[in-house]
Structures are given as structure tokens and as C-alpha cells.
Amino acid sequence: MTDIHADRILILDFGSQYTQLIARRVREDQVYCEIHPWTVSDAFVRAFAPRGIVLSGGPQSVVEATTPRVPAAVFDLGVPVLGICYGMQAMAAQLGGRVVGGQHREFGYAEVTVRAESPLFGPLRDREAGGHAQLEVWMSHGDRVEALPPGFIAIGESAGAPLAAMADVERRLYGLQFHPEVTHTLQGREILRRFVLDICAARALWTPGQILDQLLARVSTQVGDGRVLLGLSGGVDSSVLAALLHRCIGDRLTCVFVDNGLLRLDEGDQLMATFAERLGVRVIRVNAQQRFLDALAGEADPEAKRKIIGRLFIDVFEEESARLNDVDWLAQGTIYPDVIESAAAATGTAQVIKSHHNVGGLPERMKLKLLEPLRELFKDEVRRLGEDLGLPHDLVWRHPFPGPGLGVRILGEVRAEYADILRRADAIYMEELHRHDHYHKVSQAFAVFLPVRSVGVMGDGRRYDYVIALRAVETTDFMTAHAARLPWELLETVARRIVNEVPGVSRVAYDISGKPPAT
Known part of the structure; x- marks a missing residue:
């Protein structure tokens, strides 16, 4: 080879x-x-x-x-x-x-x-x-x-x-x-x-088929007869990694899915259906919603929230690995941009915009070896790998979702009430983007919960409810981006449905800021 x-x-x-x-x-x-x-x-x-x-x-x-x-x-x-x-x-x-x-x-x-x-x-x-x-x-x-x-x-x-x-x-x-x-x-x-x-006369050796073959060979050699624990979030990176590891080592892979209460609507059930039922992957579902919410109580700073969520994920993995006393490896869906940005921050060549909880190794008290098969790949390369592994198209090409989930899409303090409102509003937004054939025309779209109240009228009654901001961007690299010019009919439909169908929301706004400065 x-x-x-x-x-x-x-x-x-x-x-x-x-x-x-x-x-x-x-x-x-x-x-x-x-x-x-x-x-x-x-x-x-x-x-x-x-x-x-x-x-x-x-x-x-x-x-x-x-x-x-x-x-x-x-x-x-x-x-x-x-x-x-x-x-x-x-x-x-x-x-x-x-x-x-x-x-x-x-x-x-x-x-x-x-x-x-x-x-x-x-x-x-x-x-x-x-x-x-x-x-x-x-x-x-x-x-x-x-x-x-x-x-x-x-x-x-x-x-x-x-x-x-x-x-x-x-x-x-x-x-x-x-x-x-x-x-x-x-x-x-x-x-x-x-x-x-x-x-340079460089040969074109970096092809999708050869990448898959060498990843399978490398994982097989590295893991040997060992057993692997993977934190499965439902995002593209961890999902592709789960499919890769399952093809390579079969039932020696155990996935831990942490339901932290910060996921999209019905995402946990969909993940279990895809991996446990369709692909036959062993998935342990851990209900940790209240634990995450308690840890985040009173915290409004987005970077602090990221770190709290990252540390708690590690804690849960430690606990699950202790119960699975025959596990040798902890797999993480680290990809190349995570490695680059973390290294650049460490060497002082770039500022930290956001931390990556899956970069930087494991706590010393955790006795597992670290397995990161995707750390050489960019996101588009990971997506192509997912298709080659037979994952559903909608899963592979879904918009990026942050590791901390809705925790960083709720501005300010995270509360269960806010998360419930946001996931319902976001689901309506995604549904209408698909129905209007715009989901795959934008690079990323999502809803954001704003912890401010706005006066509204429903029927003959006065309402004093929260605000949802919609975001959609077009970009080729996610380093810079500009707001997508969505059709007015689409935005109007989404706003009307959210206000009518999501209790607690009286106003919907559309964010037209670009990146930079907005992330």
C-alpha cells in the first residue's frame, strides 16, 4: 500500500x-x-x-x-x-x-x-x-x-x-x-x-479511497485486540468516527451518548435509531441533563460555559469507562482545524476564539490511551469519509453543531426552560429551510435564544415574552462568512410559526452581521 x-x-x-x-x-x-x-x-x-x-x-x-x-x-x-x-x-x-x-x-x-x-x-x-x-x-x-x-x-x-x-x-x-x-x-x-x-511534482495520493484504507489499517494496528470507548455526540465528526471504528473493530467499540439536555429536538432518539438499531453499534445512553444544567447554573460567560461542559463530558466518560473495566482506548472526533487552532493558540501565533474540549489530551487520572483517527482531516474530508462508510446523507451533510450544543446558543445563563424554547424554535427553522429547499444552499443556520423580553400581543392579550434570533451564513471555510439573503417569504413563515407554536416567544429577529466580527 x-x-x-x-x-x-x-x-x-x-x-x-x-x-x-x-x-x-x-x-x-x-x-x-x-x-x-x-x-x-x-x-x-x-x-x-x-x-x-x-x-x-x-x-x-x-x-x-x-x-x-x-x-x-x-x-x-x-x-x-x-x-x-x-x-x-x-x-x-x-x-x-x-x-x-x-x-x-x-x-x-x-x-x-x-x-x-x-x-x-x-x-x-x-x-x-x-x-x-x-x-x-x-x-x-x-x-x-x-x-x-x-x-x-x-x-x-x-x-x-x-x-x-x-x-x-x-x-x-x-x-x-x-x-x-x-x-x-x-x-x-x-x-x-x-x-x-x-x-513540486507531488503525486495525487491523498484520495478518499486511499484515506479510508489507510485509516482502517492504522486503527487496526494501533488498537490491536483492545476495546475502545467513544463519546458519541451526534455531530458529524463523532458519527463518522463511530462508523469507522465499528467497521474496523466491530463489537469491541462501545459508544457513550451523553444526553446533556442541550441537544436539538428529538436528536437523542434519532441518534440511537441510526447507530444502535440501523448500524448495530453498541451505544450506552447516559441521561445527564440535570447534572449539566446544575453545573451551568448562574454562568453567563460563553467560554466558561464551554469549559464547564467539556469538563463534565470528561467526568462522564471517566465514570462510564470505570464501569467498563475492559476498555483500553478513548476515541475522540478531533479533526485537523481543532489541532491547528489549538496549536496556534499555544504557540502564540493566534488568539483563542473558542476552546476545543476534545483537544489537549486526557486527565492524568484517566488511564485510557487516546485514539484520534480523524485528526489529519478537514471537515469536508470527514464528510466524504462518512459517505464512503455508508452513513445517511442527511447526517453527513447536516450543518455544523457546536460541541457544547445549545449551551452556547443560549446567550447568558442556561436554563431548562430556555433550552426547551430554543430547540422547538430551531426545529421549526430547520423544517422550513428544508421545505423551501434552502437548507443545503446555506453553510450553517440555527436559532439563538436571547434572554430579553419583548412586549407582544396575542389575540386580545398582552404578552411579555422572549426573543429568538435566526442566523444563516454562507461561507467556504467558516473562517469568514456573510449573512445569507434568505427569501422574505421563508423568514416570514418561520417567524410566524415560532411565535404561534412556541410558548414563551413574542418576537423573532434575523441576524445579518458577518464574520468577522460576529462568530
């Missing part, structure tokens, strides 16, 4: 908000890649043995004395290197060029004129017209390269950056001032594909 990691790309992260997008674009071309902070050692770079290296963008300025530097081994290995935005500026500065700051800023849409042939742009040049191709790109920079390093030529220019793209074809070193990884750069995917497949 060919190792699907054999040909791989190393992405060094300098703190760009788009770094994960670079990795996803490389994976879309079926080549494995990993993101690591720019602080890695030269020894690490050499040991990684990449087919090529990508230097991400970042918020720093190359002209500052304390600016992050590219490890020397990157340029000593002799493999292709692509610097993006800050990565291009750092490459230019360290190889003998000159970077200036602050006077020719470009943010947002720009046009780059291709000025010279190169393996990176290649056929993007408009030969038929006899002129130069125009690239529609996304810029985000204050500094710019003012003088090229020895051996480089300019292959693209924009109004704000005469040296918007550079190349040393002989050494296979390339720099782009714009971001090819974002969808706003229309030819960006083709540029990255040429770098990865043509310039």
Missing part, C-alpha cells in the same frame, strides 16, 4: 487568517500537507522531507527588527518554495532583496498584470490577444517588495505593487503579493495547482 503521506507539502504559518485555506486548496488537489508555525527548527524542516514549502501571509511587517524569519533550511533544501504576501516579503528580504513598508497599501480587489512567462503562471498569459493576462486577485498588504533578490525576475505587477509576483525559475522559488488561496482570486486555485502538481 502506497503511503498517502509520501508526497507532502509543508505550510509554514506566519499568522495569516487564511493559512487553513492554503492547506485546503492543496488537499483539494489530493496532495497531503501539514501546517506548522514558522518557529519550527531547521532540523524539523529537513526531517519533514517536503516536496515543496508554502510560506503563509501574516500580520507582521518585515521591516521591523523583531519580525518572524523563515528557517534557513527552507532555502537550503533545494525544494520549490512559494511565498504568499508576508511570505513573499520575508523571502525577498532574507535572500537579498529590499522591502519597504506602509506607503503603498492594497486591501481587497486588485488586478495583477502577468509580465513574464513562468511555470507558476504558464498558460494564464493571454497569447491569443498578444498581450498580458490580467489576474483578478485579493490583496491584503501594507509593505511591498521594492527590489528583487539576485536571480529573481518580476512576473506580475499591480497598481500598488510593481513587483506583485516574482520568480527564480532555476531555484524554483516563487513569491506572490496576493492571496491565491481565497475564492476572490479567480485564478488562484489554478496557480496553486500548478505549484503543487507541476513545480
Whole structure:
């Protein structure tokens, strides 16, 4: 079996908000890649043995004395290197060029004129017209390269950056001032594909079929004759992991489903029907609703609520594993974005936006070994894996649901009354999105409970009830998002039904804020 990691790309992260997008674009071309902070050692770079290296963008300025530097081994290995935005500026500065700051800023849409042939742009040049191709790109920079390093030529220019793209074809070193990884750069995917497949000559080994085969082989080797305990939440990641483990080790898998009182309407019954009845997976259902509500009583801070819920999940797993004294492993549905974001926070290259309760290992008192088969996969790769494993389409492609459940969709303190109101309102919203054929046209939609009361009138009576906010966003990466423009008829129907059918609600609002700033 060919190792699907054999040909791989190393992405060094300098703190760009788009770094994960670079990795996803490389994976879309079926080549494995990993993101690591720019602080890695030269020894690490050499040991990684990449087919090529990508230097991400970042918020720093190359002209500052304390600016992050590219490890020397990157340029000593002799493999292709692509610097993006800050990565291009750092490459230019360290190889003998000159970077200036602050006077020719470009943010947002720009046009780059291709000025010279190169393996990176290649056929993007408009030969038929006899002129130069125009690239529609996304810029985000204050500094710019003012003088090229020895051996480089300019292959693209924009109004704000005469040296918007550079190349040393002989050494296979390339720099782009714009971001090819974002969808706003229309030819960006083709540029990255040429770098990865043509310039780096990486083989497309990272295919869904081979991923599944190697995951099954790896789990089988790692677990051996052991038994595995899995916390099954009903979300996409844990559901796919349950199906994967069940195929690999059969009845040596025991799933623990914690009904914490913060799930969607009828979700517990649906989960049991899918896994216990349809797939034959052993699932233990633990009723811990009151326990979670008691632990959350009086707590309004969203990050504190996340931590309370995460700790309590671990406590329940510990208790269940103690009852199952023949269990050797605890499986978690950790996926690659969890790993990246937690590592970035730990190394100081990114701020903590939210904590991940399934990253960071297990309490020392818990004597189980940790099993995380999905930790190399992005969400879209997990979904494809779920389909290959035969999970229901509606389960695999359902919208993301946070680990803490409705606990973070209830603003402020969590109460049983609030959770009951919210789950009923959310169910109506999902039902109408499906009925109007809009559920799969948006990336994520959900209802939020606002702990404020609003005056309303029902019949001839005055009401003083709570507010439900509806949210729907469109995004390709969940790092940025904009509000979906849902049809007015759909929103009006949802609002009318919620007010009429959910006692305790007198008003429905639609959230049109984008991310950032809203998450």
C-alpha cells in the first residue's frame, strides 16, 4: 500500500487568517500537507522531507527588527518554495532583496498584470490577444517588495505593487503579493495547482479511497485486540468516527451518548435509531441533563460555559469507562482545524476564539490511551469519509453543531426552560429551510435564544415574552462568512410559526452581521 503521506507539502504559518485555506486548496488537489508555525527548527524542516514549502501571509511587517524569519533550511533544501504576501516579503528580504513598508497599501480587489512567462503562471498569459493576462486577485498588504533578490525576475505587477509576483525559475522559488488561496482570486486555485502538481511534482495520493484504507489499517494496528470507548455526540465528526471504528473493530467499540439536555429536538432518539438499531453499534445512553444544567447554573460567560461542559463530558466518560473495566482506548472526533487552532493558540501565533474540549489530551487520572483517527482531516474530508462508510446523507451533510450544543446558543445563563424554547424554535427553522429547499444552499443556520423580553400581543392579550434570533451564513471555510439573503417569504413563515407554536416567544429577529466580527 502506497503511503498517502509520501508526497507532502509543508505550510509554514506566519499568522495569516487564511493559512487553513492554503492547506485546503492543496488537499483539494489530493496532495497531503501539514501546517506548522514558522518557529519550527531547521532540523524539523529537513526531517519533514517536503516536496515543496508554502510560506503563509501574516500580520507582521518585515521591516521591523523583531519580525518572524523563515528557517534557513527552507532555502537550503533545494525544494520549490512559494511565498504568499508576508511570505513573499520575508523571502525577498532574507535572500537579498529590499522591502519597504506602509506607503503603498492594497486591501481587497486588485488586478495583477502577468509580465513574464513562468511555470507558476504558464498558460494564464493571454497569447491569443498578444498581450498580458490580467489576474483578478485579493490583496491584503501594507509593505511591498521594492527590489528583487539576485536571480529573481518580476512576473506580475499591480497598481500598488510593481513587483506583485516574482520568480527564480532555476531555484524554483516563487513569491506572490496576493492571496491565491481565497475564492476572490479567480485564478488562484489554478496557480496553486500548478505549484503543487507541476513545480513540486507531488503525486495525487491523498484520495478518499486511499484515506479510508489507510485509516482502517492504522486503527487496526494501533488498537490491536483492545476495546475502545467513544463519546458519541451526534455531530458529524463523532458519527463518522463511530462508523469507522465499528467497521474496523466491530463489537469491541462501545459508544457513550451523553444526553446533556442541550441537544436539538428529538436528536437523542434519532441518534440511537441510526447507530444502535440501523448500524448495530453498541451505544450506552447516559441521561445527564440535570447534572449539566446544575453545573451551568448562574454562568453567563460563553467560554466558561464551554469549559464547564467539556469538563463534565470528561467526568462522564471517566465514570462510564470505570464501569467498563475492559476498555483500553478513548476515541475522540478531533479533526485537523481543532489541532491547528489549538496549536496556534499555544504557540502564540493566534488568539483563542473558542476552546476545543476534545483537544489537549486526557486527565492524568484517566488511564485510557487516546485514539484520534480523524485528526489529519478537514471537515469536508470527514464528510466524504462518512459517505464512503455508508452513513445517511442527511447526517453527513447536516450543518455544523457546536460541541457544547445549545449551551452556547443560549446567550447568558442556561436554563431548562430556555433550552426547551430554543430547540422547538430551531426545529421549526430547520423544517422550513428544508421545505423551501434552502437548507443545503446555506453553510450553517440555527436559532439563538436571547434572554430579553419583548412586549407582544396575542389575540386580545398582552404578552411579555422572549426573543429568538435566526442566523444563516454562507461561507467556504467558516473562517469568514456573510449573512445569507434568505427569501422574505421563508423568514416570514418561520417567524410566524415560532411565535404561534412556541410558548414563551413574542418576537423573532434575523441576524445579518458577518464574520468577522460576529462568530
